[in-house]
Each structure stands twice: as C-alpha cells, then as structure tokens.
Amino acid sequence: MSAVDHGRGSPDPAAIFTVQELADFLDGARRGAGLSLEGLSRRAGIPRSTLHTYVRGRSLPPAEQFDRILAAVGLPSNRWRMLAEARDRVEMMWRGTHSRAPSAATTRLAGDIAVWRSGLQEALSTSREQVQVVMHSERVHVDAHRSIFRIDIVQSVVAKTDDARFLLRIVPPSPHLDLAQLRLIPGPGCGTTGPAPVVCNDVAAFPIGFDQRLRAGQTHHIEYAVDYRSALGEPGTPTWEAAVETGCLLDAAGPPLELRVQFDERVLPVHVRQIYLTHPDSPENRVRELDLDLHHGAHMFVASPTAGCHGIRWEWPRR
Template sequence: MDSQVELLLRAGPFHDTLRAAIRSRGLTLDRVRSRLADRGWPVGLSTLSGWQHGHTRPASTGPVHALEEVLDLPRGALVDLIPRSDLDERSGALGELLDDIPGARDRSVDLLCQHDKVSVDASRRSSRIWSRIVLRARRDGVDRYVMRFFADPGADPLANPADQVEFEAGENCRLGEVRRHSRAPVIVAEFLFGQRLRAGESWVFERRIHNPCGPPSIVHACAVRHRVEQYLLQVRFDPSVRPVDCHAFSQADLYEPPRRIGALPLSTHHSVHLIGTPLITGVHGIAWRWPS
C-alpha cells in the first residue's frame, strides 16, 4: 500500500484519504464510477468529486464500502473516516471544554471494546459506573484517552450536576486533567497511560465514575463518534428499587428523538444489558421508567 495512503488511513481526513487512494490505484473518477455501478452503487461524477475534495460527504456507508473494494482498502477503512457532523464537538459546552485541551479531538486511537457497568442504588441514582476500555493506537506517541461525560440533569436549575461527579483511575492509567463546564452538566477528563504507545499497539485500562448525589436516573447511553468493534452495557439495579419498561434504544445523532429497539426484561439478578458489534456512530443505550 502507498505510504501516504497508509498514513492517511490512520487519521484522515476522509476526502484526502479518498483522493490519495484513487491516485495510488491509477484510476480516473469515471473508472471509479463505472466500478461502483458494477457493484450496484450508481454514484455520479459530481458526487465523487465532491467527496474527494471535502465539499460533500456520503450520506450512507454502502457506496463507501464498495469504494473500499474498488480501491483495495481494508473493509471499514474509509467508512471510519466519514465526518460525523451529527456528533460535532466544536460547538456548545463540550466544544468549549475541548478547545482548552490540545489534541482532544484528534482521532489517535481505535476503540476495540468498551464495557460499561452501571450500578443504580436504592435512591434510583446511577451512583457508580465502571468501565473497561480496549483501544489500539493509530499513530506513535499516544499516551492518553480523553473522556467526555454528560451528567444527569438535576432538578435544581441553580446547581450544576457536573460538580458532584468524581472520577477515579483503575488499572493501567492515572487521572489527568479534569475540566467541568461552569454552566452545563458536561465534563472532560484525561486518563493517562504512563507510557507512549506505538502505532498499532493495544492498551487496556479501567476507570470509575462516582455520582452519589445525582438525581434519579432514567437512562445510560454511549455516544459513538467512530467505529467501536464491541460495546457492552450492563445496568444493575438495587433490589429495593425495581424499574419498569427497560428497553434498548439508539439515536442517529445527539438531537434526534431516540428510537426504541426492543424490551429488556429484568433478570433474576436485577440487571439488564445490551451488546453492539460493531457500532459505527450515533448514540446507543438503555432507558427505563420508575413506577409512580
């Protein structure tokens, strides 16, 4: 594989990678268009030109997977680089926090697996969240993971729920800088590995979140910015509080209404779970109601 293409596949952007891959294969846009049509994906020349110059972006992954075949790229290599404006992090409270952390928006790792375990206490609060994350460095020198966290909105408009949340480093990391938004329940936290990874090297670490004073919880979700090979979410309820109507849901972006996927019966161990393999982008989680 061309060295420039190989480098761009690690971090993008999508349009530069596509243009370099087409050039590396020695294909004209018309030839690319013809081969896409042979695979059942009729895409116009103007559309392809817009994609490779960053003027427009693909609306679905089907033709992009076909492009990966045409350009002899690994499956998912281009799809993973498609810009996700729906999960844009350059505006709002989260954008303000990330602006203060150099490189926080860089796609420096691939998430191979994330396992979240949520404990809902007798006060109906998600008071403890444990996570194990397995990632792989996309470049040399990666030494941290920047976490985004949205606290449950509280009932008191004068209080910021983010002030009550505490973070704790588990195995193979230590807690770095933690930034809390002054007006919104949004937090950004660094988890430092203590060493620099080489490109392609994997890392496993654990983290814990404590929120003993938050409001009653009715949902836990994960916003996926880039492909995650496997996501597992478990929610365990205190035996003294039994929710009703537990169900899995997904959202195409942060702002669309959630789409109910299916009911999740409470097990004899007072827990429910969902698993996604893989997840491309969007919001995925579990929601529940409390009896009146």
C-alpha cells in the same frame, strides 16, 4: 435573577431561553391559578403524567398543548404570542445542540462553547488522533434514589502514535451536577492521574494515563470508573434527579459496545428496553424488551454499532 416570578407566574417572555426556565414558568402559572396538576390536567385535557414532565423540564410541550396550558391557567390571549415565541426559541436551542432530551440542550450548548474557548477541543482532537477505541464496555450503577451514581468502564485501545495520550470528556446528564466533585477511579492499565477533572463551565475532562509507554500499533486494555456520588448532592435536594436512560452516542460506526445497567434491589424499574435512535432527536426504535437478571441487571450487546444513540431506557413505577 430568575426569569419567572413563581408567585404570579408572570415572567418576561424575552428572558426565557432554556427548557428549565419554560418549565418554571408553567409551574408558576399553574400555582398562580391555584391549580393542582390534576386540576390542570382536567382543564387542559392533557394527562397528568405528561404535564409532570413539562413542569419538571424533562420534556417540551408541543405548540398546541402549550396553548392549551396557557388557556387553562387563565393567561390573557394578548400574551400568548410572546410566550409562543419563547417556547419556539427554547425548541430551536434544543434542536441546534442535537441533545437527546430538551433538558440537556442548554448544558450541551454551554459545554460545547466552553470546550472550544478553553482549548479542550484541540486536546480532544489530539486524543482522537493518538488513540482508537476498539472495544467499549460500561456497567452503570443506579441507586435506591433512582440516580446513576457510578459508571465502570472497560476499554481496549490501539495507540496510533508513540507515547499516545487519552482524554475522557464528560458531558453531565444533569445541569445541576457539581462537576468539580466528579471523581475518576483508575483501574488496571491506567497510570496515576489526578482524581479531579479539569472543569470549564459545564464540561469536565479527565486525562487518563497508561501504566506503560505505548508504541504506535500497540493494543492496550484499560479499566476505570467515574463516580458521581459527590457531584449529586444529598438525596431530596434539587441536584438529585432520577435517571431513566443511559447509553452511548456515536458519530460514526463504532467498536463493539456492551452496556449493563445494575439496579438497586430495593427500587426496581418497569418496562426496561434496548433502544436505538438514528439521531438524538429522532423517534425511538425499540429494539427489544429486556428482562432483569437474577442480580437485578439489564444487559445489551451490539457487535457492530452504527452511528446514532444506542442505549437502555426504563420507566420507574409510580411512587
């Protein structure tokens, strides 16, 4: 049962735990008050574009703006305290998961729990003990519906042990993806692996086999792709969400990192930039603006990436 009654916009505040549930409440309260986003914007004194991110669950309203929204939709002040506690609870979950965006916090938290309970944590630790990545390159494909549908990955790895094995963990960019429908497409250097992932709740893991037996100290080149198309669903459904960022999160200094985002020529973004965050929740450090090349791609390269979030962020033109 949903935490929010969209008709009345009157949820049980104690049942709100995720940013999406809070977003559903805000949108339900707006509709219950008979307000458009424009009308709510005028009453609350908050830009419409900002409110849009709140009601879609893409960002979390600061406490002061949250109170202004409650007042603007006409909720009685005697309910504000419990709703403020609900908002603070959602923020604590987000901060505790170290997620880059609040909308990913619940997925990340559930994913970490699922990994631990399923025994995947041990398998992932074993993989890190057996293989070290010394070069990482990604080519991200964004379609005309503004969604990431495929990522091509090229890596050079060094085997730390004989008969090394490699396990790729996928934390989904959206909690609405059908992870069982993710597909791994092996390329040069990869052995035959099952195309479907091992799925436990909100985590998918692909065992990647090498096309030869590796000895300790041996360097090997592999190429593979993760295909999201089947997991996304049909355009226009709730599972199809526009992407605005892609990148890598490093816990420590990592190998040379190359990232390219390839956009569909029919729908091109604006204000594309290379970013770096010292921590997933820290302010964005805009490294530099990026121009699209003749093939409608944006490219970045970091020779010695430090711990933190390295990536490319873009904005879509208004529809």
